[in-house]
Amino acid sequence: MAFIDTGGSNSNSFQQGSKLYIFLLTLVATLGGLLFGYDTAVVNGAEKSLVEFYIYKTNGTNYIFDLNTVTQLFSQYRIMMVIVLFFVFIILSGQFIRLLGKKNGGIITAVLIGGLTIWAVSFLSNALPNSADTEAMKNMADAVKGFVIASALIGCIIGGAAAGFVSKSLGRKNGLFIAAVAFFISAIGAWKPEAFNIFGTLDVYSFVVYRIIGGIGVGLASMISPMYIAEIAPANVRGKLVSFNQFAIIFGMLVIYFVNLVIARQGDEQWLITEGWRYMFLSGAIPAGIFVLLLFFVPETPRYLAMKGKNDKALSVLQKIAGKDNAESILTDIKGTLHELNAPWLSYGAGVIIVGVLLSVFQQAVGINVVLYYAGNIFRNMGASTDSSLLQTIIVGVVNLAFTVVAIMTVDKFGRKPLMIIGSIGMAVSMIGLGFTFYSGHVGILALIFMLTYTAAFAMSWGPVCWVLLAEIFPNSIRGALSIAVAAQWIANWIVSLTFPMLNDNVWLTNTFNHGFSYWIYGIMSILSAIFMWKFVPETKGRTLESIEELWKKK
Template sequence: MSSKTKQTGLYLALLTLVATLGGLLFGYDTAVVNGAEKSLVDFFIKHITTDNAYAVSMITQYKILVSTVIVLVLAILSTQIFKLVGRTKGGITVAVLFVVAIIWIVNYVSQAVPTDTALLQDMADSIKGFVISSALVGCIIGGSISGFISNSLGRKKGLLICAIAFCISAIGAWNPDGFNFFFINDAYSFVIYRIIGGLGVGLASALSPMYIAEIAPAESRGKLVSFNQFAIIFGMLVIYFVNYFIAKSGDAQWLTNTGWRWMFFSGIIPAGIFFILLFFVPETPRFLAMKGNDEKALSVLSKIVGEKEATTELAEIKETLHEKSSPWLSYGWAVIIIGILLSIFQQFVGINVVLYYAGNIFRNMGADTDSSLLQTIVVGIVNLTFTCVAIVKVDKFGRKPLMIIGALGMAISMILLGFTFYFQTVGLGSLILMLLYTASFAMSWGPVTWVLLSEIFPNSIRGAMSIAVAAQWLANLIISWTFPMMNDNKWLTGVFHQGFAYWIYGVMGLLAAFFVWKFLPETKGKTLEEIEKFWKK
């Protein structure tokens, strides 16, 4: 290997490393709530069933916030519908959605605050799901505007916005009562700061793999984009350790009052490092070419692929940019629908229930707080290990085989896990099934979904990736919000002994395997331009 080749390889590796810090923060920020979940419930939520005035205030503001979230999500959905089918065709659909939403909101907000203890507990479970998963509201917003941000400000500036959002969220979630400028309950001040962090996660979830995909050569693109997923999982593992050692620093009361705050504040360290390093990386060649800055694009390409290949690579990029303002349906519905379904199935298999509520699940298996956090670290290690398997195999084994095998592995694991709860035989076997499920996801749908999303959208409609990313976060919010309602509901628990939710996720795994087998094209070894030609056919 020549010294020039080594230089370009090192430069590419450094750019990938910086971009993957967005993935690390993605994992760090979303998984931090796992260790803090019980403390947040004890600090903010459990008093709902014992303090009537607190219950009225919390539930009233909760209804207003939920209504606001619904309107916000509908507004985001509306912009995506307009971009897909135009204002004329989309106007009727949007109008119907808003009318139905307004009728539901008026009815929902006008309902009296329940006084029955059982109903209050159900409402507390719903609020718990909202508080724990609140960052996902920001993720939906960030994911939906990622296309606009990436095309108008650029990939690099978009990642800078991510870093700033992470910093604000870490500080605000650390002290939501002290920085409560919103004239609402402290619990919902916490929610707002988590939403700001979620905005950063949503943007990073699209921009980090996009940045890597646009600087990586075709032969190593799958591997390099997979490193973003590695960084996500590594970020999760880091925060699992941080949460564990913070929890060990004091007793249960200290953890409820103070410990959880430091879990969130710890995110300021990786966020600050990410912010600083972004000033030392260039914009991607594809964005520079899109903006007509060919000279700078050629300079960046020369450092990535070498001077000889740079001119050819730039010519191929420019060939795909003649339709840079193309409507999102220029390549038909197939690429849009496949992107959306990839995102939805990645979440509906239930992975983020494991990542956000692992401590809760292990406590249901009989573990105490320290043991549950330790077992969560084991899940994180398995997740990281099998993500490495995917990184090694994704460019050799292919995308489709990994996705099908992974989906079937998750389906079997979740269905059997549900039976261990149903027959009340929870123990070591349940832990093994949880680890098998995590391994199946980590070697397939975790990293490979992001590889596929970064590959399948043609350059001229790359902004349409925002639809898939927004759908992913909306599906994540639905799953994460509803899990406590299913898992803690007295009737469902009485009948299914907490096995019901896992069966739902198992069925979704089977459907995901069928979808990949039947509809997903293989992209292994193809350049982005070759994949674009596939959709044209």
């Protein structure tokens, strides 16, 4: 991510530009964030229907398996899993080489690929469990379930890792356009995966491929939308405008929660399993189509235009957003910083990159996307009907949105570290408490309260504030290293979302802990995140980007 840091007397120069024009450009860019939230949360309402339609039927507490179906599912699952991991790793290998250099990065990449190859051979050659072993069959089906539900996150890893290259080579605007098209294709393909199955796989894996395409859009938008906003925003309100992207993500989640509820009420449970879930995914084509159309009317950012030597076009855009009197001086400042764009990523040592990666990993390891993706499943485990669980999910979305606003309004007043540490403590108490309500069998209003307090604690801290820190701690000259942290975030997200069904629905864990075990893990991770913030992350409130760079130079 690169920022227009005009500094000095130019810091307020954008005041002479068109505020309405800046607002409209920001609004269009935040559609990337809205679709980010919409696309990742749509699976919340469709999860139960997808499982029963594609994987296995449930009858109370009994699982009804069709041996041929489950065997086919798992066989193709293993092949797809291996292909996906190799593809993701090839994408990420470019980041290793950029980070460590061609020689060291190449050696480490070769070693890791060798290890992945050994694992893949073992994974593909393992025998399938005996069909009479119901528990083993269910665990196998749960693995497929996690893969299908979390499939979009595979694309997020790819898109997040590729976002730096796309934004630099093709431009910020074109990167957003690719993301918008990916959202649209995904919505159509996931609606009728059997009709658009050109992959030679089972229909469920055609669905997976289209979800991966949508995930690529999410991964691109997660980095390029805030980048676009930052590069056209006035310096004095940049933080607030960039924070609107996080607001748009949460708002997109809330919108799809309402859409899912409306669709679910159009038919009975069986209709929802066979047809209703399709319209949940198809609904995403509407905002995606609007996004595609609006992008034809927005300009490329001045910084990218200057990078490509298109100074006249850059000046034209700057005159609209900064005023004619200041456009020339701002363009001069931008061109003066372009020589820094290709600095080695370890110029400031490994500390800043490690902190950035751990911030991203902890943001996911505390379990937020288990709540956002599987809230309906959690509420059904509490005894709620499908309709009631979707309504309760909306309550979670409202709380998430409200406390995101709290964070936006207080992050520059109270500081980053206090909010993050308080949020971690709140999440730890809530998750451990939620685990005990399941373990003791006393689910109900208390469990709902813990869910809401957890969501509130995350929304006022690790949700938006983590992104603020990531935008601030990376020095301008190695801003591209942010893509490492973004990719790490999506990898952590995928791992958490993939493993939750295995932990939550495992027969032994369920019999022993009554669905409480996984929440205790997220509670422990919340405690560790508080310690990490306290010990290793600097406070950036009130510091200039240059003074933050000095912190890493001293280390």
